[in-house]
Amino acid sequence: MNVIPQAVRDGFGRLLAPLAAWLIRMHVRPNVLTTVGTLIVVGSAMTFALGKTRWAGFLLLLSGVFDMVDGRVAREGGMMTTFGAFYDSTLDRVGEAALFTGVAVYFLGGGVPQDRLTVAVLGCIVALAASLLVSYTHARAEGLGLTARVGIAQRAERVLLLGAPTLFFGAGNRGALLFWLIAILALATTVTVVQRVLYVARTAGAPAVGRPARQRDTLPGHAPALQSRKGH
Numbered sequence: 075m076n077v078i079p080q081a082v083r084d085g086f087g088r089l090l091a092p093l094a095a096w097l098i099r100m101h102v103r104p105n106v107l108t109t110v111g112t113l114i115v116v117g118s119a120m121t122f123a124l125g126k127t128r129w130a131g132f133l134l135l136l137s138g139v140f141d142m143v144d145g146r147v148a149r150e151g152g153m154m155t156t157f158g159a160f161y162d163s164t165l166d167r168v169g170e171a172a173l174f175t176g177v178a179v180y181f182l183g184g185g186v187p188q189d190r191l192t193v194a195v196l197g198c199i200v201a202l203a204a205s206l207l208v209s210y211t212h213a214r215a216e217g218l219g220l221t222a223r224v225g226i227a228q229r230a231e232r233v234l235l236l237g238a239p240t241l242f243f244g245a246g247n248r249g250a251l252l253f254w255l256i257a258i259l260a261l262a263t264t265v266t267v268v269q270r271v272l273y274v275a276r277t278a279g280a281p282a283v284g285r286p287a288r289q290r291d292t293l294p295g296h297a298p299a300l301q302s303r304k305g306h
Contacts (some may be wrong), residue, residue: 111144115168117133119172144162201259222274
């Protein structure tokens with residue numbers, strides 16, 4: 075189940091089609107777009123830390139546009155590479171780490187009342203850890219020849235849930251809105267991890283038709299070559 079219906083995703087993708095086509099004509103490389111998008115996320119994180127939450131929300135949503143366009147440019151422009159997929163996934167994790175750190179700094183700087191501070195920072199830590207695990211479960215499943223693009227809080231949902239409310243309403247009264255957004259994100263991403271684990275458990279238990287057996291890694295690993303730039 076996805077919070078954002080596929081029809082909405084497809085519609086937004088069609089809106090971005092002219093931009094992607096123009097970038098392809100301009101010979102803009104997908105990795106450049108990935109880098110710019112990550113810099114915007116880091117800018118959003120810094121803006122959260124400074125307490126400028128409306129601007130932070132705007133920058134976060136803007137980074138989501140780059141997040142969608144870079145993959146489209148790579149696919150439609152015939153520029154998909156193994157390194158590009160690796161680079162995109164790695165910088166996505168950098169952006170998430172920066173983002174939740176920035177929100178935690180805002181909380182530590184007096185963004186929430188003292189009696190909520192510990193829970194608020196803990197929420198940032200849980201949300202970050204679960205977000206990284208959402209990505210890891212997807213990549214690890216692909217490494218085993220499976221897919222795990224399920225869950226209520228995939229990357230697009232996480233960006234929209236945190237970016238849209240803060241853009242329009244800021245952090246709320248004494249940081250209450252941002253506090254509850256982080257709490258919801260922490261819960262939703264944790265649920266998504268569980269959903270993906272259960273999905274892989276069911277899929278792996280089904281008869282493997284044409285799927286080669288994979289050895290179990292003793293250390294965390296990923297697919298030798300990622301098949302797509304997106305799908306976290």
